Amino acid sequence: MEVWVLIPDVEFLEDDDWSVSEYQGIVHVLADTEVRARLIASAAFVRFVEIEEGDFPSCNPWTQPRLVEADILQEHDYDLDCPPGVVGYEDDDSY
Numbered sequence: 001m002e003v004w005v006l007i008p009d010v011e012f013l014e015d016d017d018w019s020v021s022e023y024q025g026i027v028h029v030l031a032d033t034e035v036r037a038r039l040i041a042s043a044a045f046v047r048f049v050e051i052e053e054g055d056f057p058s059c060n061p062w063t064q065p066r067l068v069e070a071d072i073l074q075e076h077d078y079d080l081d082c083p084p085g086v087v088g089y090e091d092d093d094s095y
Contacts, residue, residue: 001080003073003087004029004037006062017061021045026090030082034070038063044086 006027013024023045031037041062049058061067078087 001030001032001084002037003076003078003080004031004034005071005073005090006037006041007069007071008061009067009069012067015061015067017058017064017067019049020047020058021061022047023089027086028073028076028078028088028090029085030078030080030087031084036084037070038068040085041068 006029008018008024008026012018018024027041027044029037029040031040039062042060045062046060
């Protein structure tokens with residue numbers, strides 16, 4: 001298991017796909033792969049929105065590398081023996 005840090009790109013926070021996420025800040029996720037870290041964040045922050053007939057639904061931003069960068073967090077105090085999931089957040093005035 002690794003701790004992944006998922007960092008939304010501040011230049012794309014107005015993208016329509018963010019409408020389906022309750023959270024737009026930096027998050028730490030315990031997972032064995034980047035894909036699983038993204039899926040965990042997607043599930044943790046999902047917001048259900050209504051769409052008009054004929055419209056395309058938004059894609060969850062946490063799964064999109066163009067909207068969210070993912071890296072392994074090298075230095076942390078998290079317990080790696082915990083089950084996979086969101087383990088922390090970072091405060092950042094830019095969000």
